[in-house]
Amino acid sequence: MSNTVNSSDIIETIQPEHGFTLGFDELWKYRELFYYFTWRDIKVKYKQTLLGFMWAVLQPLVMMIIFVFFFSKALKLPTNNIPAPIFYFSGLLLWNLFHSGLSSTGNSMVKSSHIIRKIYFPRLIIPISGILTALFDFFMSLIIFVILLLIYEFTTDIDVNYIKLLLYLPAAVLITVGITFGLGIFLSALNVQYRDFRFIIPFMLQFLLFVTPVIYPISAIDDMVWAQYLLALNPMTGAIQLTRAAFTNTPIDVTIMLISITSTIIWIGIGLYTFRKMEKWFADLV
Amino acid sequence: MVCGPCLMKPVIEIQNISKKFSVDLTNRQYKSIRETLTNFFSGKKNEQFELWALKDICLDIYPGESIGVIGSNGSGKSTLLKILSKISPPTKGKIHLRGNVASLIEVGTGFHPELNGHENIFLNGSILGLHKSEIIKKFDEIVEFSGVGKFLQTPLKHYSTGMQLRLAFSVAAHLDPSILLVDEVLAVGDAEFQKKCLNKMMEVTSQDGRTVMFVSHNLEAVQKLCKKTVHIEKGILKNFGETNKVIHEYLHHEKLNPTKDIILDLPEKLNAPQFKSVSIKNHQIKYGEDIFLEIEIIAPENNKAGIEIDLKDQSHFPVSHSSTAPMQGNLLELRSDEINKFEVKMESLNLAAGEYHLYLKLTHPWTEDFHQMPNALRFEVVHSDPYDTGFSFQQSNRGSIHHTLSTTRITSKLPHEG
Numbered sequence: 001m002s003n004t005v006n007s008s009d010i011i012e013t014i015q016p017e018h019g020f021t022l023g024f025d026e027l028w029k030y031r032e033l034f035y036y037f038t039w040r041d042i043k044v045k046y047k048q049t050l051l052g053f054m055w056a057v058l059q060p061l062v063m064m065i066i067f068v069f070f071f072s073k074a075l076k077l078p079t080n081n082i083p084a085p086i087f088y089f090s091g092l093l094l095w096n097l098f099h100s101g102l103s104s105t106g107n108s109m110v111k112s113s114h115i116i117r118k119i120y121f122p123r124l125i126i127p128i129s130g131i132l133t134a135l136f137d138f139f140m141s142l143i144i145f146v147i148l149l150l151i152y153e154f155t156t157d158i159d160v161n162y163i164k165l166l167l168y169l170p171a172a173v174l175i176t177v178g179i180t181f182g183l184g185i186f187l188s189a190l191n192v193q194y195r196d197f198r199f200i201i202p203f204m205l206q207f208l209l210f211v212t213p214v215i216y217p218i219s220a221i222d223d224m225v226w227a228q229y230l231l232a233l234n235p236m237t238g239a240i241q242l243t244r245a246a247f248t249n250t251p252i253d254v255t256i257m258l259i260s261i262t263s264t265i266i267w268i269g270i271g272l273y274t275f276r277k278m279e280k281w282f283a284d285l286v
Numbered sequence: 287m288v289c290g291p292c293l294m295k296p297v298i299e300i301q302n303i304s305k306k307f308s309v310d311l312t313n314r315q316y317k318s319i320r321e322t323l324t325n326f327f328s329g330k331k332n333e334q335f336e337l338w339a340l341k342d343i344c345l346d347i348y349p350g351e352s353i354g355v356i357g358s359n360g361s362g363k364s365t366l367l368k369i370l371s372k373i374s375p376p377t378k379g380k381i382h383l384r385g386n387v388a389s390l391i392e393v394g395t396g397f398h399p400e401l402n403g404h405e406n407i408f409l410n411g412s413i414l415g416l417h418k419s420e421i422i423k424k425f426d427e428i429v430e431f432s433g434v435g436k437f438l439q440t441p442l443k444h445y446s447t448g449m450q451l452r453l454a455f456s457v458a459a460h461l462d463p464s465i466l467l468v469d470e471v472l473a474v475g476d477a478e479f480q481k482k483c484l485n486k487m488m489e490v491t492s493q494d495g496r497t498v499m500f501v502s503h504n505l506e507a508v509q510k511l512c513k514k515t516v517h518i519e520k521g522i523l524k525n526f527g528e529t530n531k532v533i534h535e536y537l538h539h540e541k542l543n544p545t546k547d548i549i550l551d552l553p554e555k556l557n558a559p560q561f562k563s564v565s566i567k568n569h570q571i572k573y574g575e576d577i578f579l580e581i582e583i584i585a586p587e588n589n590k591a592g593i594e595i596d597l598k599d600q601s602h603f604p605v606s607h608s609s610t611a612p613m614q615g616n617l618l619e620l621r622s623d624e625i626n627k628f629e630v631k632m633e634s635l636n637l638a639a640g641e642y643h644l645y646l647k648l649t650h651p652w653t654e655d656f657h658q659m660p661n662a663l664r665f666e667v668v669h670s671d672p673y674d675t676g677f678s679f680q681q682s683n684r685g686s687i688h689h690t691l692s693t694t695r696i697t698s699k700l701p702h703e704g
Contacts, residue, residue, distance in 0.1 A: 007314070009295065009384050010383065010384055011380045011383055011384055011385060011386065012382075012383045012387075013381065013382050013383070014369065014370070014372060014375075014376065014380070014381040014383070015376065015379070015380045015381070016375055016377060016378060016379075017375075018377055028698070029325045030415075032412050032417060032418055033412055033413065036408065036409050036412045036413070040401065040405075040409055042397055043392070043401065043405070044398060044399075044400045044401065047400050093459045114395075115395055115396050115413065116373075117373065117391075118373070118395045119371070119373065119389065119391065119392075119395050119413060119414065120372040120373050120389070121369050121413065121415075136698045137618070194318060194319045195318070196318055196319045196320075246616060258668075280374075280375045281374075283373045284307070284374050
């Protein structure tokens with residue numbers, strides 16, 4: 001361009017297609033929005049509710065009690081020598097993070113259409129804030145989990161390895177957040193184009209609950225190693241196995257972990273690529 | 287291209303910007319997977335036609351300029367603003383920006399009804415691109431301008447619409463970018479608040495080095511705020527220059543809507559009569575004059591119908607509704623063996639000066655609508671001065687009909703005592 005010889009002072013150029021970037025610098029510039037969106041969602045979620053934040057705690061607690069009653073007491077499903085409440089709660093802790101994170105990110109772009117059509121900011125902030133909101137609930141129920149753990153340590157002979165727990169749980173949360181992010185932004189981008197995903201997401205979550213060892217231990221299918229590896233493609237399998245490893249002396253199955261971690265990374269890649277490719281058109285489509 | 291102050295480089299350099307929309311003829315916003323899959327396997331493509339909302343727009347804007355953007359509805363002016371604010375990408379072309387941009391397509395974006403006024407100021411402010419520290423610094427100013435200080439702790443859902451708009455505009459007015467893009471946001475609130483907004487906008491525009499682009503239907507506001515104006519029509523840059531000159535040409539020399547021989551190739555209903563062509567004889571009238579329309583109707587079968595005319599103002603807000611066949615009386619005879627041609631006279635229109643639109647409908651009143659032509663014709667009231675004062679009444683948010691008033695003094699004497 002002849003008229004832009006000295007273009008060093010150009011702050012920004014708007015053009016049709018400019019390759020693929022992750023756009024991290026822009027996310028950093030708008031970092032305060034993460035806080036405001038998350039803060040808004042948490043505030044609005046529990047506003048005008050009688051129990052408020054207690055709901056974040058009550059949901060997994062009640063679910064855990066139901067699971068203990070039906071699956072452990074009635075159906076006598078094995079719980080890997082871990083006390084049933086601890087076994088189910090540890091699974092539900094991560095599963096709920098995945099579940100609420102994925103449902104809120106999956107619909108987040110469509111739900112925020114009014115903002116998307118009116119103003120620009122890096123669109124990734126919307127689904128990420130959805131995950132941050134889910135993390136808030138996670139930490140609320142984590143407090144209950146720790147209390148439960150302490151109670152059981154003093155009343156039963158459960159052997160909690162706290163060093164393992166401090167290492168494994170954050171790693172498991174990282175895997176869970178990773179797959180929620182990758183799958184979530186992938187679905188949220190497709191949801192803008194095809195509203196079918198509004199119906200697919202809840203259905204998919206229901207299905208995934210059965211192929212995630214929340215209700216049963218993965219050792220239940222010890223005789224079918226290929227099936228274990230197939231389950232490991234779902235990173236929640238690895239994440240939950242990792243958490244529970246802190247309460248048993250059985251070592252972690254490295255293959256399962258590697259499959260789960262690889263699968264997480266691939267999904268983050270697919271998600272980021274799809275989302276970044278499509279995000280520019282969101283305002284025209286949504 | 288006219289070179290501005292040549293020492294400075296333009297803050298906004300718009301180079302050959304074009305924007306294409308593919309409009310799906312099935313007229314739905316989003317696709318379903320089923321459709322995509324069946325189309326994929328059957329090799330069928332959805333019927334789409336391309337619509338160029340903008341075509342080859344080139345424009346250089348220099349620091350400190352305030353530019354008005356005018357054009358009729360759907361001309362592409364809002365699309366241009368959306369491209370500039372990065373909401374929607376261009377199909378072709380390039381824009382170089384030498385400054386940070388804040389855009390106001392709407393006031394109150396992101397306002398949440400459950401949050402209170404205080405919280406919404408922070409939420410909205412940060413969505414608009416303000417940093418927390420800036421919001422804190424300007425907080426008192428924002429609250430004072432909005433005049434809702436007493437209700438800061440009240441959830442927004444309990445605010446009246448007017449209060450919400452005032453709060454929204456106050457946040458927006460305290461943005462401090464070097465390039466500000468504004469779309470039609472002044473058309474809110476009551477007359478008094480609009481005046482306050484306009485003054486605030488004038489203050490914002492006149493700040494040193496601030497570049498403003500201001501899209502509006504309100505020509506009066508553009509005239510007040512902007513030294514230069516762009517006129518966009520059908521996606522093409524028609525005119526750019528001094529505001530007064532551009533507005534003058536926009537109003538007086540612009541070719542009005544095509545009015546002859548609009549033949550629709552998509553009959554709405556089979557065998558139903560339809561307009562063949564409609565035209566207006568006098569595009570420019572004065573207060574109290576008549577408008578004459580010439581209407582041709584073809585009818586596949588002999589039929590009876592009435593013509594309904596909706597008069598709308600420049601923002602397409604309804605002014606009046608009239609029919610040639612009120613209460614089914616006076617129906618027009620339509621014969622299949624000829625082009626039925628009618629002259630319709632709309633009598634003594636006491637309208638304020640400005641642009642008006644006519645929406646036509648061919649109908650059998652209360653039974654069946656045959657053919658509709660929204661926004662079919664346009665005319666202009668050039669002079670509205672019933673009292674001969676030299677001052678012409680303009681169409682405004684106070685209405686577009688102007689009644690003449692006459693007063694007669696009726697004095698009665700004060701009762702005498704005694």
